[in-house]
Amino acid sequence: MVFPTLSFLVFYLVTWPISWALVWLRQHTLHKLAIILASYVFYSSWSTKLAAVLLASVLFNWAAGRLIYAWRGRGAAKAAVVVAVMVNLGVLGFFKYFNFFVGGLNELLTTLGADREIRHLEIILPLGISFFTFQGISYVVDLYRGDLDRSRPLVDVMMFISFFPHLVAGPIVRASKFLPQLETPPDPRRVFVGLGVLLIAWGVFKKAVVANWLAVELVDKMFIAPSAFGGADLLVGIYGYAVQIYCDFSAYSDIAIGVAALLGYRFQRNFDQPYRASSLRDFWRRWHISLSTWLRDYLYRPLGGNRHGRVRTYLNLALTMLLGGLWHGASVKFIVWGALHGGGLAIERWLAETFRPKQRPLGAIARVLAIVAVFHFVCFCWIFFRAKDMEQAGEVIWGLLDWSQPSQLVTPFLMVLLAIGAMMHFTPPSLLVGLDRLYHRLPTWGVGILAAAALLAIELLGGDGSAPFIYFQF
Amino acid sequence: MASPSQRPGTEDLEKDMLPSHAVTVVAIAAIVVSALLVFNSKGLVEWTRQPQPGPVIAALEAPAVVWHGWMIRLGPAVLFENARRQVQKALSN
Numbered sequence: 070m071v072f073p074t075l076s077f078l079v080f081y082l083v084t085w086p087i088s089w090a091l092v093w094l095r096q097h098t099l100h101k102l103a104i105i106l107a108s109y110v111f112y113s114s115w116s117t118k119l120a121a122v123l124l125a126s127v128l129f130n131w132a133a134g135r136l137i138y139a140w141r142g143r144g145a146a147k148a149a150v151v152v153a154v155m156v157n158l159g160v161l162g163f164f165k166y167f168n169f170f171v172g173g174l175n176e177l178l179t180t181l182g183a184d185r186e187i188r189h190l191e192i193i194l195p196l197g198i199s200f201f202t203f204q205g206i207s208y209v210v211d212l213y214r215g216d217l218d219r220s221r222p223l224v225d226v227m228m229f230i231s232f233f234p235h236l237v238a239g240p241i242v243r244a245s246k247f248l249p250q251l252e253t254p255p256d257p258r259r260v261f262v263g264l265g266v267l268l269i270a271w272g273v274f275k276k277a278v279v280a281n282w283l284a285v286e287l288v289d290k291m292f293i294a295p296s297a298f299g300g301a302d303l304l305v306g307i308y309g310y311a312v313q314i315y316c317d318f319s320a321y322s323d324i325a326i327g328v329a330a331l332l333g334y335r336f337q338r339n340f341d342q343p344y345r346a347s348s349l350r351d352f353w354r355r356w357h358i359s360l361s362t363w364l365r366d367y368l369y370r371p372l373g374g375n376r377h378g379r380v381r382t383y384l385n386l387a388l389t390m391l392l393g394g395l396w397h398g399a400s401v402k403f404i405v406w407g408a409l410h411g412g413g414l415a416i417e418r419w420l421a422e423t424f425r426p427k428q429r430p431l432g433a434i435a436r437v438l439a440i441v442a443v444f445h446f447v448c449f450c451w452i453f454f455r456a457k458d459m460e461q462a463g464e465v466i467w468g469l470l471d472w473s474q475p476s477q478l479v480t481p482f483l484m485v486l487l488a489i490g491a492m493m494h495f496t497p498p499s500l501l502v503g504l505d506r507l508y509h510r511l512p513t514w515g516v517g518i519l520a521a522a523a524l525l526a527i528e529l530l531g532g533d534g535s536a537p538f539i540y541f542q543f
Numbered sequence: 544m545a546s547p548s549q550r551p552g553t554e555d556l557e558k559d560m561l562p563s564h565a566v567t568v569v570a571i572a573a574i575v576v577s578a579l580l581v582f583n584s585k586g587l588v589e590w591t592r593q594p595q596p597g598p599v600i601a602a603l604e605a606p607a608v609v610w611h612g613w614m615i616r617l618g619p620a621v622l623f624e625n626a627r628r629q630v631q632k633a634l635s636n
Contacts, residue, residue, distance in 0.1 A: 075590040078579075082572065089565050257565040264560050266571060282634070326556065331568055338556050482634060505560045513567050517574025524575060525582055525623070529630045 070114040072324045073273045097254045101228045108233040119195040130205035131226040137212050138220035150213040154206055161202040164194050169399030197237035203363055204230050208244040216245040225251045234329040238321050238540040240339040240359035255333025263508035265330035270523045272323030277531035279490045280317040283309050285532055287483050295465045299474025303465055310455050311448050312490035317539045347439040349413045364393050387411035406453040582623040584614040
């Protein structure tokens with residue numbers, strides 16, 4: 070069940086009135102239970118068996134949370150939180166990385182002349198495991214640190230981890246931000262309907278029209294056989310992927326935030342014009358904000374952050390991003406992608422500390438140059454992220470040097486799509502506020518007609534079918 | 544007063560936006576669903592014919608086909624389908 074499909078619409082049209090009816094009947098616990106049930110129905114549409122992994126993760130983190138809270142202030146609490154984090158990471162590691170490490174170990178054994186191989190296991194990766202594992206860790210760590218004032222009942226922990234809008238592809242919601250929202254029922258008089266409807270329509274357009282067409286007409290064609298194309302096509306293909314992945318992933322986040330908003334719940338912003346970043350540090354404050362802040366608070370800072378001298382800071386940055394890359398998937402290409410970002414962040418910090426210790430703001434021209442440079446570095450890293458493997462990434466990079474072939478892929482339609490994607494990326498938040506004001510000036514039936522017209526227009530403009538979101542694989 | 548990390552939600556997206564009553568969603572959803580049913584009735588039929596439909600969805604197939612037939616006779620489904628074909632053709636070329 071994917072967001073912009075009829076199946077999801079039907080599912081939501083059943084879930085939404087039941088959820089609000091239970092609020093109206095002052096049945097707060099039943100309201101949460103109904104949303105939990107809906108979330109497991111949503112998840113079971115992919116696999117009923119793997120929903121058991123999700124349930125086990127919830128039960129484990131809830132039980133660990135109770136122990137951590139009961140032992141607060143004692144050494145046992147620290148031991149409990151360490152065990153809880155290790156178990157969470159162990160489960161994630163088993164499902165996601167077991168065969169990857171077995172493959173690497175077998176290669177090593179072969180190199181050492183051993184004639185035995187460790188068997189691979191047939192493991193099916195539970196959808197969204199990277200996301201719900203990080204949320205489970207957020208719960209136990211927030212409790213240990215005191216960011217959450219007390220352990221929460223099972224129903225709250227279950228809703229926090231399993232809530233269907235963020236369940237399979239984020240945003241990664243923080244326990245300390247979301248659980249307080251479950252203390253009282255959502256107020257039906259204070260629902261951000263304008264925001265929700267706008268974000269859903271905005272997201273569906275970005276995904277169904279811009280991202281899908283860019284994937285079909287440009288990026289997928291280019292990455293199937295990069296050696297068939299010259300430098301111009303490869304360069305446009307990489308720019309195309311930069312726009313596609315932004316439109317695809319930010320669309321999922323927009324729809325998730327919108328769907329949750331209409332149910333009366335709030336998530337944090339996940340994207341903030343990332344390609345406007347004038348430094349890599351700035352980029353990671355704007356791209357997949359819920360992951361980058363999670364990595365900062367639950368990995369970089371516990372590693373020591375910037376508290377143990379310059380060299381240790383650079384190492385911590387590099388290690389955090391390396392593991393961030395590995396979080397995306399068990400593959401060398403993701404490790405390289407993370408290492409490039411980590412290395413880039415460390416070098417950028419070293420350059421700033423060495424040559425610009427006063428951190429004066431950049432002048433206009435320098436700022437534009439910095440934005441262009443950061444954008445191209447990010448695009449270079451996307452090659453590894455998108456390529457099938459390292460060999461294909463190498464093919465793309467070498468191909469960029471060959472400008473002898475005429476372009477086969479660049480069409481006016483693609484240029485228009487890239488321009489629309491870029492425009493949507495650079496849309497200032499004030500436009501959304503302006504549209505919200507318009508929403509409040511129009512009669513409700515007028516908003517309904519506009520929303521219907523927008524969805525029908527998207528249906529006309531979108532390609533056939535609905536391609537899965539890129540971040541579903543993580 | 545709650546510390547920033549304990550404040551419910553983040554509120555940065557809602558900044559300067561105005562809340563409404565949840566009931567307004569009902570009217571908006573009713574219009575959107577009606578428009579989809581009238582103009583995109585073909586999509587409804589295709590949805591009921593998905594691989595491995597559950598019993599509820601399978602039971603909806605026959606009424607969906609009848610509904611789509613009406614929408615073809617009355618015109619909106621034909622109008623929408625023609626528009627879709629023209630747009631897709633223009634975009635594919």
